[in-house]
Amino acid sequence: MLHRIVLLLFVVFAMPAGAQQKQVWKAADVHPLGYPTIEAIVRMGKKIEAETNGRISIQMYPSMQLGGEKEMIEQAQVGALQISRVSVGALGPVVDDLNVFNMPFIFRDEAHMRMVIDGPIGAELLDKVSNSSARLIALGWMDGGTRNVYSAKPVTKPADLKGMKVRMMGNPIFVETMNAMGGNGVAMGYNELYSALQTHVVDGAENNPPSFLTANHYQVVKVYSLTGHLIIPEIFIFSKATWDKLSKEDQAMLKKHSREAQMEQRQLWNAMVGESEAKLKAAGVQFVTADKKAFYEATQPIRDKYGAKYAALLKRIQDTK
Ligand code: GTR
Numbered sequence: 001m002l003h004r005i006v007l008l009l010f011v012v013f014a015m016p017a018g019a020q021q022k023q024v025w026k027a028a029d030v031h032p033l034g035y036p037t038i039e040a041i042v043r044m045g046k047k048i049e050a051e052t053n054g055r056i057s058i059q060m061y062p063s064m065q066l067g068g069e070k071e072m073i074e075q076a077q078v079g080a081l082q083i084s085r086v087s088v089g090a091l092g093p094v095v096d097d098l099n100v101f102n103m104p105f106i107f108r109d110e111a112h113m114r115m116v117i118d119g120p121i122g123a124e125l126l127d128k129v130s131n132s133s134a135r136l137i138a139l140g141w142m143d144g145g146t147r148n149v150y151s152a153k154p155v156t157k158p159a160d161l162k163g164m165k166v167r168m169m170g171n172p173i174f175v176e177t178m179n180a181m182g183g184n185g186v187a188m189g190y191n192e193l194y195s196a197l198q199t200h201v202v203d204g205a206e207n208n209p210p211s212f213l214t215a216n217h218y219q220v221v222k223v224y225s226l227t228g229h230l231i232i233p234e235i236f237i238f239s240k241a242t243w244d245k246l247s248k249e250d251q252a253m254l255k256k257h258s259r260e261a262q263m264e265q266r267q268l269w270n271a272m273v274g275e276s277e278a279k280l281k282a283a284g285v286q287f288v289t290a291d292k293k294a295f296y297e298a299t300q301p302i303r304d305k306y307g308a309k310y311a312a313l314l315k316r317i318q319d320t321k
Contacts, residue, residue, distance in 0.1 A: 025058045025242070027083035028066040028075070030190050032214055036272050037085045037142050037234055038062050040265035044257045051253060058083065068189035070170060077135045079241030087144060089169040089232050095136075097128040098235075100310040104177045104299040105292075106317065107231045110146060114266070116320050117141040117233050121313070126235075135240040139258035142234035143269040148226050150212055151204030154288040155225040158182030158298045167193050167205040173306055174230075178206075180299045181229060190215070197221060206230070209276040210269075218285050225288045227295050236261070 027045070029038045038060060045058025066072055066081060069090035076084040092099040100106070107113040116122060122141055129138035149155045151164060161183030168174035170187045178185030186202050196202045197220040204221055206229070212218055236258070243251065281287065307314055 020055070022054070023056045025056065025082035026061060026066075026080075027058050027085070028061045028072045028081055029085045030064045030069060030072075031062060031211070033060070033062045035062075035210065035214055036265050036268035037236075039268050040142065040261045041083060041085060041236065043264060044261040047257055047260070048253065051257075052250075056250070064191045068191040070189065073136070073237070076237055076239045077241075079239045082239050082242050083139070083236060085142065085234060085236040087169060087232055088235050089171050089174060089230075091129070091235055091237070092171050092173065094134050095129045095132050097125060097132070099171075099173060099306060100125075100313055100317070101233055102171060102173045102230075103303050103306050104181075104229045105296045105303070106314070110143070110231060112320065113231045113233060114143065116317055118262075119320065121316060121320065129235070129237065130240075137238040137240050137243045139236050139238050139254065140262040142236065142262060142265045144232050144234045145208035145210070145269065145273055146228050147206045147208055147230040147232065148224055148228060149204055149206045149290075150217065150221050150224045152221050152223060154223050154286070155204075155227060156288060156290045157294050160225075164204060165202045167196060167202045173302065176305075177229065177299055177302050180302050181227070181295055182298065193217065194220070208273070209280060210272045212285075213276040213280055218280055218283055222284055223286050223288060224280065225290045226292075227290045228292050229295055229299065 027041050029035070029041070031038055041058065042060055045060070049057045066075060069086040072081070072084040072086060073091060073094060075081045088098050088101045092102045107116065126138040126140070129136055149166065151166070153160070155161055158181055161181055164183045165186050166178050166183045167188045168178050168185045170189065175185035175187050188196060188202070193205055194216060197205065197217055205217060206227070212224065238254070
């Protein structure tokens, strides 16, 4: 008898988190608190907490506390954390469909990128991630601006990159892109980059102004050349392991708030880009105009090689106006 009661108690307490139980979702990002991608998720957490009367809340782990983006994706896949905000660059190796956004000069400008992620193509690609075998649910997109090369000396044309080792995100497309641009692409995690710049393991890197500023890379190299070779959206994903345990209502609520977070991040992003550029200039960073057409032409082989399988989608992207 006693045996049975003990067994029953065990069963009751070992039950998976039911719909009514308090849940704290872990969220992670490589950026520091206050960065637009983080702030949008923190605000989303507050709204969800209010809407569920405290039943669900979000605990943010910023500044690579849970590792780089590769590790954050893996942790979401196994359910060790719930929300990872990563670059599409980092998720491309896991869900190949996303690599359509990871080719150089695919978007005419940031406004074009925003139209694409906000519209039907954006929705379709989120579904592709969620329906893939990656065990992730794609919640929404965020803005990651335009990436430009930074180094100790100006890079205005492909020849300027000759012999230069430039850190790229861990995705073969980016390494090949940098090689096509004239430099030597080196794949490396964001978490290793600051010291790699300091110790001259690499001569430069490329990123948007907010990242160049907040990761303190501008303290090591001070020339920001406006190559504009990549406009890569960010994405925030949810662990499918946790998702499958949520009620339909909670899933719908999370989707609704995710769309709001996508739009809210954009406002925060617009403000942050202006502020970052001003702070970088005040810190002595030199902004240099580059010959974008020359870089566009130099990277044509990359679009030819990787773009062939996305031909129909690429046409739709170009036709988005
Ligand atoms: C940033 C992006 C991060 C990360 C980083 C990098 O712009 O927000 O998600 O991808 O670039 O270069 O690794």
